[in-house]
Amino acid sequence: MSIPAPLAEIVDDFAAVEGQDKLQLLLEFSRELPPLPPELEEAAMEPVPECQSPLFLSVDAADRAHVKLYFSAPAEAPTTRGFASILHQGLDGLSAQEILDVPDDFYSDLGLADAVSPLRLRGMSAMLARIKRHLRA
Numbered sequence: 001m002s003i004p005a006p007l008a009e010i011v012d013d014f015a016a017v018e019g020q021d022k023l024q025l026l027l028e029f030s031r032e033l034p035p036l037p038p039e040l041e042e043a044a045m046e047p048v049p050e051c052q053s054p055l056f057l058s059v060d061a062a063d064r065a066h067v068k069l070y071f072s073a074p075a076e077a078p079t080t081r082g083f084a085s086i087l088h089q090g091l092d093g094l095s096a097q098e099i100l101d102v103p104d105d106f107y108s109d110l111g112l113a114d115a116v117s118p119l120r121l122r123g124m125s126a127m128l129a130r131i132k133r134h135l136r137a
Contacts, residue, residue, distance in 0.1 A: 001103040007090030014110040022115050030081035033071060033088060042072045050126035052119060053077030055084060057127060059134035064096040069131065079116055083124040086110075087131070096135045104128065 003011060010029075017025055036042065045056035053073060060068040069092045071084035086107075091099050107124045 002101050003103065003106055003109075004090070004094055004098045004101075006094070007086075007102065007106065010086055010090050011106070011109045014112070019115070022110070022112055026082035026086075026112065026115075027078050028082075029085040029089070030078040033073065033081050033085040036070055036072055040070055045070065045072060046130060048123065048126050048130055051080050051083075051123035053080040055080050055123070055127065057084070057130060059131055061096055061135055064135075066093050067096050067099060067135065068092060071127075079120050080123060083107075083120075083127065087124070087127055091131070100132055100135055102128065102132075104132075 014022055014025060040058060042056050045058045048055045048057060051073075054077070056072040058070040060070070069088055071081075071088055073081040073084050075081070091102070104125065106128075107121060112121065
């Protein structure tokens, strides 16, 4: 199990800040979640009910060397959007194997346990688990 470089860089960014600054960084990530491409509709995406806010994801593994990830979450859900953006920025474009090798609990290295509820952290874990399930299918 290993954390790929783009995701490791994000983990390092979170490790470099303390307390409320971690929430501010998460909020910044939430603003960076890219919009869905026009050809992808939320209705065709998989819901992640473990998230406290509506979150939908799509995994395009047609090219297993360059997996494409898509997420949709409302602007009113900055924590969920932030988590989705972390996964997008850290994993999008990597190979299926690189993503499968990410530790299931990598998010604990972000140091957000004191800043957000365990229920919200389980949502991030569920997103990664669903991505991996698609890649194993």
